[in-house]
Amino acid sequence: MAAALTVDCRKTFPGRFSAAAQLTLPLDPPRVLILFGPSGSGKTTLLRCLAGLEWPEEGRVQFGSTIWVDVASNIRLSPQARRIGYMAQDYALFPTHTVCGNIEYGLSDLPAAARQERVRELIALLQLQGLEQAKPAQLSGGQQQRVALARAIARRPQLLLLDEPLSALDAPTRAKLCGDLRRLLTQLAIPAVVVTHDWAEALTLGDIIAVMSAGQVLQVGAPQEVFSCPANAEVARIVGIETVVQGQVVANDSGLATVSVNGIALKGLGADVSGSAVYVCIRAEDVLLERAGSGVTSARNHLPGLVVQMLPQGPVVTITVDCGFPILAVITRGAREELGLETGSAVVVVIKAGAVHLVPRSG
Amino acid sequence: MNWIAIAVTFKLALLTASVLFIVGLPIAYWLTFSRWRWKFIVESVVALPLVLPPTVLGFYILIAIGPHSPVGRFYSDVVGHPLPFTFEGLLLASILYSLPFAVQPFAAAFEQVDRRLIEASWTLGVSRLKTFFRLIVPLSAAGLITGIVLSFAHTLGEFGVVLMVGGNIEGETRTVSIDIYDEVQALNYAGAAKTALLLLAVSYGVLLLVYAMNRKVWAVWPQR
The missing domain is CATH 2.40.50.100 (RNA polymerase II/Efflux pump adaptor protein, barrel-sandwich hybrid domain)
Structure with a gap:
């Protein structure tokens, strides 16, 4: 079997909410999986299970040959050990650190010279020149998003997890950065899981779309297929685009x-x-x-x-x-x-x- | 003025604040981030010195470190003299008595740190311990200083616990507050007034520092 990210797990928040998913994302060639659905559908919960920030109480998560979570065998790999790039919805930039400080935060294992070289590369890649010493509070929304992306990819993660990467931006910026993000994902060639509730983003960024509602994955498929041939009325209502x-x-x-x-x-x-x-x-x-x-x-x-x-x-x-x-x-x-x-x-x-x-x- | 008592008091307050900084950080971290459902039991124990009469606390500490308790026997076996009525015994009592004055501001400051920042740090491969020192401590610096300063100031003025555990030994356990009491007992109001004014000035100065620095973190005055 080719290398894949396989997810089969359930996470319950007692008395409130439960999310379950069975998903497979082939890793070669790297693809972008979209978790698509209305708010409260369990997309973020599933992403946090992948990041190791939530522990499912049932099931397993496997990345390639590494088991990340296996509840039955009591395996729980910490977020630190997963070598992922995770970007939270509000970016979670460290307010006490500069742009450079944020980007190099996870690179402390590297020697100083290599670290500075990597930061320079990322500053150039995400067009953050001139902002190296700025604090996050001084940046625009789009700049903050790029810093958060740079920080997430700095360690060359084996999987990129993006939670609503564009939702904190105003509409014109969003349309522009959506295209930029697509080019970046193609260029990086890292498998990615992206959470979004915006169908245009889902179509632009995604190679595979998983439609979620009320904690369930309703349909998985290529974007066009999911939008044009919804598996049931619920999916059709969620995607809302018939042609x-x-x-x-x-x-x-x-x-x-x-x-x-x-x-x-x-x-x-x-x-x-x-x-x-x-x-x-x-x-x-x-x-x-x-x-x-x-x-x-x-x-x-x-x-x-x-x-x-x-x-x-x-x-x-x-x-x-x-x-x-x-x-x-x-x-x-x-x-x-x-x-x-x-x-x-x-x-x-x-x-x-x-x-x-x-x-x-x-x- | 009794300069020996003043020296003992400041030495006690400095050591208490230093030990509480080291001991209080892990306790406050655990109280803030643990999801254990019975956590409130520990929280209540830490807060107990806030409401307990110092004589009651001092009495139990005296029993606990006295020659009839295992702890007290172990100490006198190892060190060669018993713990009560020594500076070390007084230091231990002060640490317990001022514990909430350090731990509560620490915990309140940790509580203010956005969990999403901590999670971001973990996903960047930074261990929990390093995340604590590189992210949580800088973000809660004001609360940490508040806790240190408050425990220092609180130790300066303690009376009941000192009397119970320390006795009143010149150069060893006689602190400023006991010195003032002795002066008043001896009807030497002028001597008491000088020492009292010094204590008032230092305490007020220390609190001015805390409130000027940060009005949001927990303090002895209710929040507005």
């Missing part, structure tokens, strides 16, 4: 991007999109259906297609339209009857450009 397809940005006219999906051109808002490979994400609630391409509307996307599936769910019907790639739309039963939609009906799918979310992905 996720891969596309290529072919033009970007001052923020209005044209994306090609299977040869079909779509317009979306993509001011933050830097690369050309993207996920095109559309909520079913944002999709309109027309009987024929009659009227001119303000919407930028009019895609002719055929109804291939209809799924009644209470007062609404989820309709899958094949426009060259499948798009899901949610309409009311009354609307469906008025349009006289049946399987095989020709319709025009109308989507405003603002409802076409473009999320960068690794090429």
Whole structure:
């Protein structure tokens, strides 16, 4: 069996909460596992079990050939012995130490020269030049995040654990640093587990997504698969994005991007999109259906297609339209009857450009 | 002024504060970070000298270190003289009597240290002991100084315990507070006044230092 991080454990906080997970993350080549779910779903608890900051009362955690936790054999490896890089949600920078002091804090085993060399490397890698002697309180949120990242990777950990790495930032900074973080993770080539509740971050950063809710892992799979084919209604509700397809940005006219999906051109808002490979994400609630391409509307996307599936769910019907790639739309039963939609009906799918979310992905 | 008594008192207070710094740190660390459910029992024992009459505490210490107890016998076998009514016996009693004045500010300061910082240090491969000295001590420096200063000041003024355990031996166990009492008994009010003023000035100065430095950490006055 190839080297992997295997987790099969349960952690209970008596009277409050219990989290359980069975997960496998192959380590070669290094991949990024996303723990995705709403707050209170057990993501952070699971991450802390991996870091050795919480002890599960059942099960085992194994990294490659090393057993980190095996409750049955009473093995509990301390956080110090796991050689991990852990970044807490609020970064937990040491307020009494400078930027340099924070970064070199875990490097005291190295000789002074090697330590300074490593700190210089990390300062350059995370673009912290000029801030070496600043205290954390003097830094902006984005700078603090980069210092915390530098500190976490300073010891060349064998596993990187990031708890909501971007949630403490304001939205514009978040979008920019999300791309930076993706490039950094690719460059470092360290296996990573990242906790997030933001679907755009999950798509951008993740190679594998584990969807969690109420202390359970509901589905594990490639990002696109999890978003497009949720295993059950609960996963669908959590991810909230019904259509996720891969596309290529072919033009970007001052923020209005044209994306090609299977040869079909779509317009979306993509001011933050830097690369050309993207996920095109559309909520079913944002999709309109027309009987024929009659009227001119303000919407930028009019895609002719055929109804291939209809799924009644209470007062609404989820309709899958094949426009060259499948798009899901949610309409009311009354609307469906008025349009006289049946399987095989020709319709025009109308989507405003603002409802076409473009999320960068690794090429 | 009885300079010998003053010297004994300051020597006692300095030694008490030093020993309490060394002994108090691990106790306070354990009280802060232990998850043992019966921890409150130890907490209550540490706080007992705050409420117990010094004579009661002194009485039990006297019994505990006296020639009829195993501890007292062991000490006199090893050292050659009994522990009560010596400076060493008085030092031991002072340490126990001032224990909460060191441990409680220490523990309060440790409590203020964000657990997430400590966890971050552990995940960076730094042992618990090194985390204590490299992170927790610098972050709780004000509370540690408060504890040292308070235990020093508290030892300066102790009376009941000294009388019970130390007796009143010139140059050995006669402290300033007992000297003042003796002066008043001898109707030498002028001598008592001088020594009392000195003690008042030193105590006030020490507390000024603590409060000026940090108003947040636990102290003998209720928090506002």
